[in-house]
Amino acid sequence: MEGTATPIKSGAAGAATFPGSDSRKFNYYDPKGRKSTHYEDMTLDVQPDPDRYLLQDWIINFPDGTPTYSKDWTRCKSVDWHKYRAVDQEWEKTHYQRQSTICGTVQSVIENGRRSGAAARFDKSWVKVLQDHLGAYKHAEFGLGTSLMQAQRYGFTQMINNAILTNSSYKLRFGQDLTLYLGEIGLDIEGGIDKDAGKKHWMEDPIWQGTRRAIEEIMASSDYLEQYIAINVVFEPLVGELFRSGFVLQMAAAHNDFITPSVVSAAEGDYERNLANCVELVHNLLNDQDYSLHNKVIIGEWVEKHAKLAHAAAAQLQPIWSLPRVKVASFPESFDLARNRFNNVLQQCGLPVPAVTA
Amino acid sequence: MSSGLTLNKITAQKGISIAEATSRVADLGWTPTYVQEAETFPTDYKISKVPRDPMKQVLRSYFPMQEEKDNRVYGALDAALRGDMFRNVEPRWVEWMKLFLAIIPFPEISAARAMAMVARLAPGEELRTGFTMQMVDEFRHSTIQMNLKKWYMENYIDPAGFDITEKAFGKCYASTIGRQFGEGFICGDAITSANVYLTVVAETAFTNTLFVAMPSEAARNGDYALPTVFLSVQSDESRHVGNGHSMLMAMINDPSNHLLLERDLKYAFWQNHTIVDAAIGTFIEYGTTNRDKNKESYVELWHRWIYEDYYRTYMLPIEKYGIKIHHDDVAAAWDRLVKKNYVHKIAQFFAVGWPVNFWRIEAQTEKDFEWFEHKYPGWYAEFGDFWKWYGRKSVPGETNMLFDQENGYVYPHRCWSCMCPCVIREDFCVGEVDGKLYTYCSEQCKWTHTVAFQAEYEGRPTPAMGRFKGQRIWEDCYHGWDLADAIKDLGFLRPDGKTITAQPHLRFDQKDMWTLDHVKGHTIQSPLVLIRDMSPADRDKHVAEYRAGFKIKPCNCGNGHHKH
Numbered sequence: 001m002e003g004t005a006t007p008i009k010s011g012a013a014g015a016a017t018f019p020g021s022d023s024r025k026f027n028y029y030d031p032k033g034r035k036s037t038h039y040e041d042m043t044l045d046v047q048p049d050p051d052r053y054l055l056q057d058w059i060i061n062f063p064d065g066t067p068t069y070s071k072d073w074t075r076c077k078s079v080d081w082h083k084y085r086a087v088d089q090e091w092e093k094t095h096y097q098r099q100s101t102i103c104g105t106v107q108s109v110i111e112n113g114r115r116s117g118a119a120a121r122f123d124k125s126w127v128k129v130l131q132d133h134l135g136a137y138k139h140a141e142f143g144l145g146t147s148l149m150q151a152q153r154y155g156f157t158q159m160i161n162n163a164i165l166t167n168s169s170y171k172l173r174f175g176q177d178l179t180l181y182l183g184e185i186g187l188d189i190e191g192g193i194d195k196d197a198g199k200k201h202w203m204e205d206p207i208w209q210g211t212r213r214a215i216e217e218i219m220a221s222s223d224y225l226e227q228y229i230a231i232n233v234v235f236e237p238l239v240g241e242l243f244r245s246g247f248v249l250q251m252a253a254a255h256n257d258f259i260t261p262s263v264v265s266a267a268e269g270d271y272e273r274n275l276a277n278c279v280e281l282v283h284n285l286l287n288d289q290d291y292s293l294h295n296k297v298i299i300g301e302w303v304e305k306h307a308k309l310a311h312a313a314a315a316q317l318q319p320i321w322s323l324p325r326v327k328v329a330s331f332p333e334s335f336d337l338a339r340n341r342f343n344n345v346l347q348q349c350g351l352p353v354p355a356v357t358a
Numbered sequence: 359m360s361s362g363l364t365l366n367k368i369t370a371q372k373g374i375s376i377a378e379a380t381s382r383v384a385d386l387g388w389t390p391t392y393v394q395e396a397e398t399f400p401t402d403y404k405i406s407k408v409p410r411d412p413m414k415q416v417l418r419s420y421f422p423m424q425e426e427k428d429n430r431v432y433g434a435l436d437a438a439l440r441g442d443m444f445r446n447v448e449p450r451w452v453e454w455m456k457l458f459l460a461i462i463p464f465p466e467i468s469a470a471r472a473m474a475m476v477a478r479l480a481p482g483e484e485l486r487t488g489f490t491m492q493m494v495d496e497f498r499h500s501t502i503q504m505n506l507k508k509w510y511m512e513n514y515i516d517p518a519g520f521d522i523t524e525k526a527f528g529k530c531y532a533s534t535i536g537r538q539f540g541e542g543f544i545c546g547d548a549i550t551s552a553n554v555y556l557t558v559v560a561e562t563a564f565t566n567t568l569f570v571a572m573p574s575e576a577a578r579n580g581d582y583a584l585p586t587v588f589l590s591v592q593s594d595e596s597r598h599v600g601n602g603h604s605m606l607m608a609m610i611n612d613p614s615n616h617l618l619l620e621r622d623l624k625y626a627f628w629q630n631h632t633i634v635d636a637a638i639g640t641f642i643e644y645g646t647t648n649r650d651k652n653k654e655s656y657v658e659l660w661h662r663w664i665y666e667d668y669y670r671t672y673m674l675p676i677e678k679y680g681i682k683i684h685h686d687d688v689a690a691a692w693d694r695l696v697k698k699n700y701v702h703k704i705a706q707f708f709a710v711g712w713p714v715n716f717w718r719i720e721a722q723t724e725k726d727f728e729w730f731e732h733k734y735p736g737w738y739a740e741f742g743d744f745w746k747w748y749g750r751k752s753v754p755g756e757t758n759m760l761f762d763q764e765n766g767y768v769y770p771h772r773c774w775s776c777m778c779p780c781v782i783r784e785d786f787c788v789g790e791v792d793g794k795l796y797t798y799c800s801e802q803c804k805w806t807h808t809v810a811f812q813a814e815y816e817g818r819p820t821p822a823m824g825r826f827k828g829q830r831i832w833e834d835c836y837h838g839w840d841l842a843d844a845i846k847d848l849g850f851l852r853p854d855g856k857t858i859t860a861q862p863h864l865r866f867d868q869k870d871m872w873t874l875d876h877v878k879g880h881t882i883q884s885p886l887v888l889i890r891d892m893s894p895a896d897r898d899k900h901v902a903e904y905r906a907g908f909k910i911k912p913c914n915c916g917n918g919h920h921k922h
């Protein structure tokens with residue numbers, strides 16, 4: 001027999017039959033459903049774990065002895081961090097497709113709106129609201145995005161970290177969407193839009209200080225799950241959606257503005273997915289075989305802490321509802337909706353509603 | 359349409375300039391006043407200068423651009439299948455992709471995680487968008503590579519090895535070296551790991567051999583998929599090189615950083631050399647069937663990408679800031695590649711260890727010998743017989759190369775720093791840290807462990823510096839194990855539970871395939887355990903003998919074609 005030559009002239013599947021020649025599925029993890037999804041194949045076990053296949057353990061440590069990845073980076077505990085799957089099943093292809101579609105839609109709306117001269121017809125009182133308050137709010141989105149960018153380093157599995165990463169990507173895109181949008185419509189509006197006004201309000205206006213504080217508390221947390229949960233379960237329904245849906249989307253049309261709602265609604269679509277991803281993780285933690293109670297206490301503490309901050313932040317936003325000339329939405333109604341949404345998310349998760357929003 | 363009139367001219371409207379857009383986006387950040395951000399990944403460096411973003415891109419243009427790149431990649435993969443690519447692909451090449459693609463998604467996603475570590479360190483927010491795009495890029499790279507691997511698994515003649523890929527990554531004696539690379543991006547001093555090791559050295563210098571040189575070789579072996587994916591990946595790297603350089607420039611203007619920078623540039627360059635050259639050098643030189651004498655060899659590619667592009671064009675100019683560059687190490691790495699046959703000796707190591715691999719390695723043949731001798735004069739005298747032995751011992755029933763007494767190969771020690779085998783025998787050295795003996799492939803790697811990765815560097819406290827930990831020597835995990843039991847424990851078996859995933863040949867017929875029965879009865883030993891057990895005198899003798907090297911015995915079996 002020849003020692004080296006290969007008698008088979010094709011490298012294609014099926015060209016020969018031998019042990020393993022039909023083993024054409026990743027076989028080292030248990031799919032969540034009956035069959036592996038493409039997302040699972042792209043994601044599972046790429047970040048290794050000494051409890052699974054990492055024979056030689058983590059091979060570099062931080063100076064205090066903490067390994068490259070540590071379960072201690074959150075106060076939550078789990079018997080199986082690998083169980084989690086992101087509900088939106090994103091991997092690179094689907095992420096770019098979705099982000100790119102949003103970029104295209106947003107740009108198209110802005111271009112066509114501007115071409116029709118829409119921005120010049122915006123109500124003057126509304127232009128000032130966009131300049132000062134949508135201008136301020138863009139910083140909140142950026143703060144959430146950078147917090148999540150930080151958090152995606154710490155999760156114990158690829159599934160958790162990638163879900164946080166895509167969430168960060170969405171938030172940072174939206175922060176930039178608002179920034180560029182305000183810059184562009186400013187070109188069409190007499191007197192323009194003061195590009196520094198938003199940041200000034202963000203830093204100094206009492207209306208925004210509660211929100212800035214709530215965001216800074218999230219940024220300062222060193223527990224990545226506290227950050228992830230505080231953002232999606234608490235801040236987003238109580239403040240983010242309140243401002244986006246409860247104010248901008250409702251008020252804009254009455255002030256001749258059909259562009260801003262389209263730009264802003266992209267964030268609502270993003271949030272639906274990120275909320276689902278986060279709730280799935282919370283659900284896993286609250287139903288953990290060993291640590292259900294422990295996690296309930298920890299997450300409950302986080303929710304209470306951040307709900308106080310977010311609730312106070314939301315209350316401070318009230319004067320904004322009085323600024324537009326046509327008052328088609330009232331703050332109490334919007335705030336009620338936000339509280340209901342928040343309470344509903346908590347109930348769906350199986351978490352107690354904190355006193356502040358009860 | 360009249361001349362000079364275009365649709366664009368009719369529809370164009372005034373917009374804000376790129377410079378204005380990036381400056382507004384950079385102004386999204388602020389300095390918190392209610393609560394300070396926790397410094398979670400500390401560094402011993404001081405960064406007081408605001409790094410500039412050289413790329414000036416915003417996410418609104420980034421995402422559509424990337425989607426377009428993706429469309430090309432996935433379109434090309436479909437086209438490759440329609441064009442029956444796998445009918446003409448060289449299995450010798452695709453087999454090595456089982457190793458390469460098991461390793462690379464982890465370093466890629468680690469690079470995404472690394473962005474968390476550098477993003478908060480620099481003052482100002484201008485570079486934040488650059489870091490954001492890099493984070494999403496790396497997510498792209500990791501998952502697009504997983505997709506490529508799945509695609510090979512579904513369409514290539516022998517899927518075994520692809521099917522266990524991430525499990526194999528955690529267990530294999532070779533992929534562990536790649537993990538040192540990936541963990542190096544995200545653990546320890548944040549600047550050392552996420553800036554110098556990752557962006558300044560790995561991405562600026564060595565991705566060119568990884569993602570440019572290797573795809574060329576893939577194409578020569580009928581594999582059009584790897585170039586499609588990896589050249590697309592490489593097109594993102596220029597952004598990352600920009601991020602790295604910008605951070606470097608923000609640090610370099612503070613002289614108190616110079617000592618640390620010199621340390622990290624030296625460590626990162628040397629470890630990138632030992633790891634990347636070992637892996638990519640072997641894939642390019644030994645994974646190919648193309649022996650065109652006009653093509654560049656790995657060392658010629660290295661000279662172009664590492665020596666000219668990185669060392670001369672990128673590194674040397676930073677000397678003007680007062681940084682002492684590791685000239686001697688660049689020369690030493692070059693000598694190791696050209697005079698000391700680093701890649702060839704690594705390929706030998708991969709080959710003798712084949713039973714604990716999860717891919718096939720076939721013997722090199724006359725045609726290969728001819729090319730090697732042409733590109734590396736003297737190669738045949740040193741390595742010809744080895745590959746003849748390997749061809750001869752590729753038949754089930756023969757004694758596995760590693761344990762065979764006939765061929766004269768001596769299994770190498772492992773390096774505690776880079777985890778590569780200490781294959782350049784004369785460079786082998788030992789050292790002690792906290793009273794414990796360690797082995798190293800080179801004086802530079804010994805310096806990395808004993809001097810660089812410590813709490814103090816040249817009298818300066820370095821409290822943020824990482825430490826080498828874990829079961830760093832793979833052979834320690836299986837010291838005293840029977841080879842068959844170790845393979846079983848690794849899980850490197852085909853679905854029948856007895857045929858070994860790896861094979862020392864490309865023969866796709868069950869009767870030619872090795873099973874556990876063919877390898878049992880041999881005991882794995884860890885060279886580190888053995889040397890630690892030696893008396894000082896025996897140890898000195900052993901080190902001297904090891905450094906003297908070994909000679910492969912003549913194989914009178916005729917060009918690797920042994921008749922049975």
